[in-house]
Amino acid sequence: MAHNRRDFVKKMAAAGSAFSLNSLFNVTHAADFAAANQRVQHLSPLEVAADETYWSTIQQGYTASSSSIIILNNGGVSPSPLVVQQAVERYNQMVNQGPSYYMWRILDQGREPVREKLALLAGTLPDEIAINRNATEALNTVIYGLDLAKGDEVIGTLQDYPNIIQAYRQRAQREGIVYKQLSFKFPIEDDEQIVREYEKAITPRTKIIHVTHVINWVGQIMPVQKICQMAKKHGIEVVVDGAHSFGLLDFKIPELGCDYFGTSLHKFLSAPVGTGMLWIKKEKISKIWPLLCNSQPKSDDIRKFETLGTRSFPIEQGIGEAINFHNAIGGKRKEERVRFLKNYWAEKVLKFPGVKLSTSLKPQFSCGICGVSIDGMTPGEVEGKLMAKYKINTSPTVWENISCVRVTPHVYTTLAELDKLVKSIGEIAAEKKKA
Template sequence: MQQRRQFLQKMGLLAGAFSANSLFEQAHAAEWEAAQKRVASIAPELTAADEDYWSVIQQGYTVNPNLINLNNGGVSPSPRIVQEAVERFNKLSNEGPSYYMWRILDQGREPLRYKLATLAGCSPEEIAINRNATEALNTVIFGLDLKAGDEVIGTKQDYPNMIQAWRQRALREGIVYTQINFDFPIENDEAIVAAFEKAITPQTKILHLTHIINWIGQILPVKKIAQMAHKRGIEVIVDGAHSFGLLDFAIPDLECDYFGTSLHKFLSAPIGSGMLWIKKEKIEKIWPLVCNDKPRGNDIRKFETLGTRSFPIEQGIGEALNFHNAIGAKRKEERIRYLKNYWAGKAREIPGVKIHTSFKPAYACAICGVSVEGMTPAQLDQALFNTYKIHTVGIVWENISCVRVTPHVYTKPSDLDKLVFALEEIARKKM
């Protein structure tokens, strides 16, 4: 009987995140159902300030109460059920790795692909699952057939790993990599589009766009830029590391050709999980970053021949999707934007404090830059942590100099009140 019971438990586990017996259903279904009913008819913008509702969501996380983590723009913690899923699948894998990993857990990738595609608003045949935005975007950057003299246009505010990838291609193959410079925040779509348009030359083949600038949270008008580029026969790559799982959008609606993201940021998936989207008709021409037996094939799975990887992490993504979908994409976006504006709106009234990010919904959501007159970003970051146990990150990059602050759905307004109090004390001492 004991063996039979263990067998049944194991079979239940293998059903995974896409069954009626998912960890999310077991842990949260009843309580969340009641909370959802209460706010179902309320606009997401209004639900954003409903602390009773969000207290239910906050209980799903296991964050350290002795540390206020406001660096979710780097990597976000996973909810408890996601952590438990990874732990369970890891234990299962180690009962017989080659059997449970390759014959059992590997079968979970297709339902996961379908679930990710549903959130992304695209076909499952356009989604590849990998480890992070760097891997996803490097697949496209190194997979494109470009020749010496072909030009790629990006910005000085793009993510360093993407910049270095393009520079490597320039050094090795002689492509031309051009970076334009922005002084953010900018609250004018036409000005941003015009800057890219002005940089285009007859040799331009690719525009590389960062959907949300990771340093200070500026949102670019990707769709408008892509429409302009396509009229000139130019393809568009989008770095969506900070937008997917935060903003409520469908990837095809951006009208880009390629999109890469990390899932361990605002989706709160296991650390070390990512996703690549390629428009179906473009798949065939992209070489995989890691070898495949059909490198010129049109199957998106050619980008997943990574060798042995963490199957437990992959399957943990499913529970993160359950958690995200139960909240609702638009409701989640509005809550995090509300939290960002909650603290930044108070902080900008403090003498000596400067906010480096827009307050308009079209141009910012979660990430926000702040500085105190007379302090370097490193000094402010250190003061916030040493005295107040508030974890942020100092940013010095090109023309950006500030501390980046990024709340998430588990962040409490009381934590942000402490941040504002800390900024007020720090700024007063510097005057």
């Protein structure tokens, strides 16, 4: 038994970290991805988006591709590629050989390489990146960490994510800050209209503007950079919810011009469920109080936001393999492919009587998320039929002035699956018209 245990540990160690030459991704996919990339290297990302041979290589890396359910709710959470799943399982097995040793002395040392790779992906300094569990935790850290006084104003929207809305409302109830919410009727194909609405709401007491980069419900891409430029002219800081943009849209965080940015990594980056990231501009770190206690709460060390205690080290380490998978595709190729998939089905369903979209199909205003509705049916009814009869997983949305079914493909989604979605929506709309 002792001999078997030693062999197991040696095998785990030999497997290497996510960023070593013998990482799971390198062993499993590197050669195939390199060959696929070589074949399309002369094509633009937009041209590669429609190359089904290329994307079949990517699809093979996901176990979700063989699921009996068609998963079109990646806006909620995305399945991880197999190598990410295997990494988490491998590290979990390692930990359970001796938790206090392997967690604190081995895997805890692996956070810094992950931080460095996330920073490289985000275009930031490693010392501006904190690793946490999701966008809610990242953004709540900022929302509750800001020194806001009674009467100070925050501008957000009714279409922001509910957990974020509730955080600001709780500060308003408890401390007397003023939380003002704009309301937008999407889709909007005019950036300046959006910027003007934020600017009109500014008063001398406005301290923070909160912007959702990609609106969770319908996929509207907000003009974050333009809003940040406007806010800076008024001396106002900007908090960005990037839950649905990071790992999908091809951008670097500093390009946005914001001060704070939070995201979930288990959406379009396809990292393990329960992984997130917080970015704070270096000179702003010291003034943000940690959400969880730290011995030096006013430190300028980004790690003060990671004082979680015992956590899932295997899940954290799985982020590394997700980054490998993402980088092997390329950010711009990935963005164009997911947008191609969205437009592929969305343009087709518009031919059906009674079917409407809540999302622009122009590339500057949307990417992967699209809302669809059928006249005379609630989102719950449409979603229920898609799941019960066709085994298509989507998300019904009824929030403020938004009422639709959210459909979100990902890189593992096939055209055949989207053809089935189109056929299903056509049949449901036709049945409703006859009723």
